[in-house]
Amino acid sequence: MLLTAVMRMWLTRSFKPFRFKGEYESRLSFEGLDDLGLYVHIPFCRSLCSFCPYCKVIYAPEIAARYKMALLSEIDMVGKQLRRKKRVGSLYFGGGTPALMIDDLEDIIDRLKQYFIITGGIGVELHPVDVTWGNLGKLKAAGVTMVSLGIQSFNRDCLSKLGRVGEGHAGKLRILGEAGFDAVDVDLIFAIPGQTEEMLIEDVSTAFSLGATQVSTYPFIDFTFADNDYRPLPEKDKKRMLQALVAHCRREGKDRTSVWTFAEPQTQKYSSVTRDNFLGFGVSAATLLRSVFKINTFSIEGYVERIDSQQLPTSLTLNFTRRQRAAYFLFWNAYSMAISPERFEAVVGVPLSEMFGFEFWVLEKMGMVYKENDHYCLTDDAAYLYHNIEQIYTTAYIDKMWNVSRNIAFPEEIVLR
Numbered sequence: 001m002l003l004t005a006v007m008r009m010w011l012t013r014s015f016k017p018f019r020f021k022g023e024y025e026s027r028l029s030f031e032g033l034d035d036l037g038l039y040v041h042i043p044f045c046r047s048l049c050s051f052c053p054y055c056k057v058i059y060a061p062e063i064a065a066r067y068k069m070a071l072l073s074e075i076d077m078v079g080k081q082l083r084r085k086k087r088v089g090s091l092y093f094g095g096g097t098p099a100l101m102i103d104d105l106e107d108i109i110d111r112l113k114q115y116f117i118i119t120g121g122i123g124v125e126l127h128p129v130d131v132t133w134g135n136l137g138k139l140k141a142a143g144v145t146m147v148s149l150g151i152q153s154f155n156r157d158c159l160s161k162l163g164r165v166g167e168g169h170a171g172k173l174r175i176l177g178e179a180g181f182d183a184v185d186v187d188l189i190f191a192i193p194g195q196t197e198e199m200l201i202e203d204v205s206t207a208f209s210l211g212a213t214q215v216s217t218y219p220f221i222d223f224t225f226a227d228n229d230y231r232p233l234p235e236k237d238k239k240r241m242l243q244a245l246v247a248h249c250r251r252e253g254k255d256r257t258s259v260w261t262f263a264e265p266q267t268q269k270y271s272s273v274t275r276d277n278f279l280g281f282g283v284s285a286a287t288l289l290r291s292v293f294k295i296n297t298f299s300i301e302g303y304v305e306r307i308d309s310q311q312l313p314t315s316l317t318l319n320f321t322r323r324q325r326a327a328y329f330l331f332w333n334a335y336s337m338a339i340s341p342e343r344f345e346a347v348v349g350v351p352l353s354e355m356f357g358f359e360f361w362v363l364e365k366m367g368m369v370y371k372e373n374d375h376y377c378l379t380d381d382a383a384y385l386y387h388n389i390e391q392i393y394t395t396a397y398i399d400k401m402w403n404v405s406r407n408i409a410f411p412e413e414i415v416l417r
């Protein structure tokens with residue numbers, strides 16, 4: 001908590017906390033932004049896994065039908081603000097389990113295409129249960145080019161400690177690998193009690209050998225509102241596991257594409273969080289623009305009611321100061337292991353050297369960053385530091401924000417210090 005506060009104050013040069021207010025604008029300023037992505041949240045699951053912090057409820061067809069209509073209306077409300085079709089880099093569907101609305105995805109994509117030209121592909125998160133040739137055919141027909149499979153672990157004991165059961169995951173991945181998508185990502189969790197470095201590396205090797213083009217690993221984080229029977233392994237074990245993972249992937253010739261992500265070289269990356277700006281649709285979806293960060297309500301009822309009254313379903317808005325926007329940019333660019341001064345200036349409006357020249361000079365001297373192709377790249381030491389900061393940030397900020405949002409559809413204010 002203290003570390004996030006000190007970092008925030010240092011980066012923003014201010015004692016001001018991040019203050020999210022229960023207010024919203026009906027018009028969004030995104031027409032002129034050049035690096036924009038789209039995200040759609042589908043909040044339905046067959047059952048709820050104990051470790052999972054995301055916004056989701058048990059699937060019910062009648063609620064999903066109402067949700068779809070509201071989602072299409074939200075897309076209209078935002079899309080109609082454009083004077084002409086806008087190019088966007090990508091569209092990602094996350095959840096929840098998007099495939100529970102598989103027969104609706106094409107309608108949602110078509111509605112988005114009325115307003116946006118999607119240039120860089122469409123990605124969908126999949127649960128292993130949903131990997132069937134029939135479903136994959138529907139995804140392809142809808143224009144989906146990238147998939148992410150939530151395996152978490154191939155090891156049955158590890159899975160059960162996450163409150164999950166599952167058989168035949170390897171077979172499901174093999175099918176995905178053969179289906180010809182541009183990117184096949186596999187999500188894996190590390191630092192599960194009982195998991196060893198060897199087990200983690202076995203999971204990663206299995207994923208790549210069965211056709212994954214990318215493996216996204218996440219440390220097990222025990223959210224305060226999760227229903228976990230087990231606690232994550234201690235930080236020293238997490239560090240050891242991450243180091244072993246990095247060494248293994250390097251030996252195997254994989255690219256480290258973010259602090260926790262590894263990919264086959266020259267393959268398309270699956271990443272929904274590393275856009276400079278994005279528009280989010282659906283419950284709990286976040287929108288990041290030049291000077292504003294906003295989050296939709298987590299309540300499906302609240303979402304549908306707001307949309308029915310022809311208003312955007314925003315529950316919380318943070319109006320960035322320029323330095324807060326700069327801090328946000330640096331945080332997520334650092335996650336991708338390379339910070340682009342050119343993009344910084346495009347997003348923040350001032351050169352990186354002007355705002356943080358001294359800091360980057362010090363980081364270079366300390367061996368935390370190095371210059372390559374006009375980018376500042378993170379060294380392994382810096383990546384490990386980031387791994388720590390990201391977990392602290394998750395506990396101090398995301399946990400608090402999501403915990404309040406799960407309980408109050410439209411909070412008056414959330415202050416993150």
Ligand code: SF4
Pocket residue numbers: 044045046047048049052053054056095096097127150
């Ligand atoms: S891990 Fe996936 S399937 Fe499990 S509750 Fe979360 S979103 Fe649903």
